[in-house]
Structure formats: C-alpha cells, structure tokens
Amino acid sequence: MSITAPTDAEADLLGRTGFRLVELGKVALTLADAALAEYGLTGRHLRVLTLAAGGVPSQQGMSERSGIDRTTLVAMLDDLERHGYVRRRRDPADRRRHLVELTDAGAAVLGTAAEVLDRVEDDLLGPLPAAERRRLGRTVAKILDDRGAGGELPVVEC
Amino acid sequence: MSITAPTDAEADLLGRTGFRLVELGKVALTLADAALAEYGLTGRHLRVLTLAAGGVPSQQGMSERSGIDRTTLVAMLDDLERHGYVRRRRDPADRRRHLVELTDAGAAVLGTAAEVLDRVEDDLLGPLPAAERRRLGRTVAKILDDRGAGGELPVVEC
C-alpha cells in the first residue's frame, strides 16, 4: 500500500510525478492557446496549419497523419480559411479531393507562431538552469519516442 | 524567425519541448484513466475522492480547493456515491451543508488506486534510468512550484 492513511491521500496524489506531468501539460497548452489566440489560432489549429505547410495535401491525408477526425478537420479548415491562412482548391487530378494550400498570410503566421511559442516556452522553462532545461527536453522526447511506433507521430492525438 | 522554411513547420512544432509536454501529459492521463476505469474512477474522480479523504467536508469547500465547479461536483459525487465510495450526510450543525464522508470501500479503493498509479508510472517512466526519472520528477515539481501561488494547489484546474 502506497499511502499511509486516508488523510494523506490528497498529498499522495498531488505529489506524484504522473499527476504533475498532467498538470504541466495543461499549463503548457493553456499558455500556448492564450498566446496564439490573438492570431485566431489554437495549438490544434497550428498543428493543422503545419500539415498544410508540410505538403500533406488532401484533408483525408491530414486526418490520417494527425489523428484528427476528418469531420472535425472540416470545421478547423473553415476557421483557417476564414482567417486567410489556407485555401482549398479542387484537385484537378481527382475532383473528389481538396488541395489545401498555405497562403502567404499562412506562411507568415507560421513564422510568428514559432516566435510566440519560443516566448511561451521561455516563460514556462526559463526559470530552470539551462542544463536542466535541455535535459528535460531530452528526457521527455525519450519517453515519447519509447512509446510511439516511429516516434514521428503523436502518441495520443493532435 | 525560428523556422527555416514552411515545409519544416511540422517538424519544428512536433520537436518542441512544449508540444511534447502537452503530449506527455495527455499520455499520462490516458494511461491513468484507462487503469482506473475498472474501479469506476477517472483521475478527476480520484482527485475528488482524495478531497473527501483529506477532511474537506462540504461540497463548497471541495469545489474551492480543487477548482472543480460546484455544479460539476454534484454529478461526480453522485458517481462516487453510486459506487459506494462516499456517503453524503446533512451537517447537523448547518442543515444546508452536506458532509461528504469516505466509506470503507472508498478508503480501500484509494489504496488500490495508489498501487494502480504506481504501476502506470512505472509503465511510463520505467524505461528511464533511475537517476533520470528522479531528476524528471524534481524538475517538473520545480516548474509547477515556480508558477503556483503556494504550490499546493493545481495551477490550472483539477
């Protein structure tokens, strides 16, 4: 038994590395979403935007690669298109498909978002000594790589 | 500018420590929820259960301490009560209030849950060298403590 008495149950839970990792993930996402909001983006939108930039053309392909449901993608691409970040065109070679193309504004906002995320990460991890911060990055990458098939795609979703 | 070309945007995002921390948090929660499911619990239920065990008696108090909305708490306590883990009693001193008491079954499941979470954490972090695993725990705790007011309560919610 890992806890000594019921009254210590709260401290036991809150003190767990696993619990703290969940907390930290939420904080990281909350900070990122808040910082990206002024550009009409969330972390999830940004993920989709990088897919459009990375040369995954069809919506089906983007869905398979990211794990985001293809019906969910429709609304997200609507958002991105409304902000002028992407453009949908019928694929002349297969008129069922949409080619999702990054606009100039989309490319620009990707650069901006990278800077925004740099600042968010500095805010979150800046207080750490540089060596500890690098070590954290390596450790976290290692844990995820151990689990993921190829380590390239997200383990859960998005 | 942090990215060299639009086509590298995906690798840039996925390779960020911030992004990986979000991923890792999701993985940790997914594993915990899956392992706890057989006891009718989620991580969030477990958080509420530890509050009942920790001597926070009224639902209002539990809400304030955990950041979980008091209306959300109602349904969660219904779940816990249905599983026989807690019992609600009118406070004789203030008949508006409910005293939320841990049952024997609730105390038992808390012990079991602690073991379950130990296993989940071993599954997730076991592949790391012991020293690196300890260091990760300390680093993550430090980051959260730097942000939280007292460091005792969750920074975001639950």
Place this chain on the structure above:
DNA sequence: TATTGTTATACTCTATAACTATA
C-alpha cells in the same frame, strides 16, 4: 462499389442561471 468532403446528429464535459432549503 469505394472514396472524399460535407452535413446532421448525438454525446461528453463543463459552465451559467435559476430553484429549494436552510441560515
């Protein structure tokens, strides 16, 4: 017949407002 994108629908989670009973 299968695939792509879309829409309609439903389900989960959470939050807001309103209600009751007590103080």
Place this chain on the structure above:
DNA sequence: TATAGTTATAGAGTATAACAATA
C-alpha cells in the same frame, strides 16, 4: 439577504452516421 446543494439549460469539443459528388 445570503449560502449550500441541486437542477435545468446551454455552450464547447469531438465522434458517428448519412449524404452528394466523384472515381
């Protein structure tokens, strides 16, 4: 009048099923 718990309702976010166009 204020507070504790509850219920009703609505809003995100996401998933499932059905549909139209195309292969």
